[in-house]
Amino acid sequence: MSDMADRARAVVDAHRGDRGALLPVLHGLQAEFGYIDQALLPLVAEELNLSRADVHGVVSFYTDFRGEPAGRTVVKLCRAEACQSVGAERLVAHAEQVLGSKIGQTTADGSVTLEQVFCxxxxxxxPAAQVDGRLHGRLDEAALDSIIAEAEAGKA
Ligand code: FES
Structure with missing residues (x-):
């Protein structure tokens, strides 16, 4: 934890003095660790002179912040209206079934994190999705399966 705390302090230092430093600090922590460890929140609050409740509130408000490490491949499925009207929910149900994990979860083997986005x-x-930051469109179940398989194959 102390190495983690040192790295977290370096992130805070990079934004100290900025107006509204909390969000940049939180984004910085997520970039540094891949997620935001709850154990670091008191440190962030103290360093930025904020209450723990404030920091906690911001972390839980923004769905972009991850509470645990992501899987090797991150799949974000769009569930906003336009995609819904062309089958996004079918895609979500398919992905959850194939991966055996729900939206917001990572597969038990740590390979894939499934998330939802709204546009x-x-x-x-x-229906659109983003896989490891790459955008894909006009997806159907088979296309999604092969994109995920390809992403995973590159990491084996
Ligand atoms: S609604 Fe899905 S990309 Fe805009």
Whole structure:
């Protein structure tokens, strides 16, 4: 934890003095560790002179912040209206079934984290998803399966 605390302090230091430093610090922590460890929140609160409740509130408000390490492959499925109208929910149900884990969870073997997003700016080409930061459109179940398999194959 102390190495983690030192790294976290370095992130805080990089933004200290900024107005509204909390969000940049939280994004910085997520970039540094891949998630935001709850154990670091008191340190962040203390360093930025905020209450723990404030910091906790912001972390839980923004769904972008992860509370635990992500899987090797991160799959974000769009569930906003335009994608819903062309089958996004079918895709979500399929992904949950194939992976054996729910939206917001990582598979037991740590391979894939499944998340939902609300619009990826790819509405005309829905259903859309982002896999490891790459945007994909006009997806069906088979296309999603092969994109995930390909992403995983690259990491084996
Ligand atoms: S609604 Fe899915 S990309 Fe916009």
């Amino acid at each position: 990826l700016g790819n509405c005309a080409l829905g």
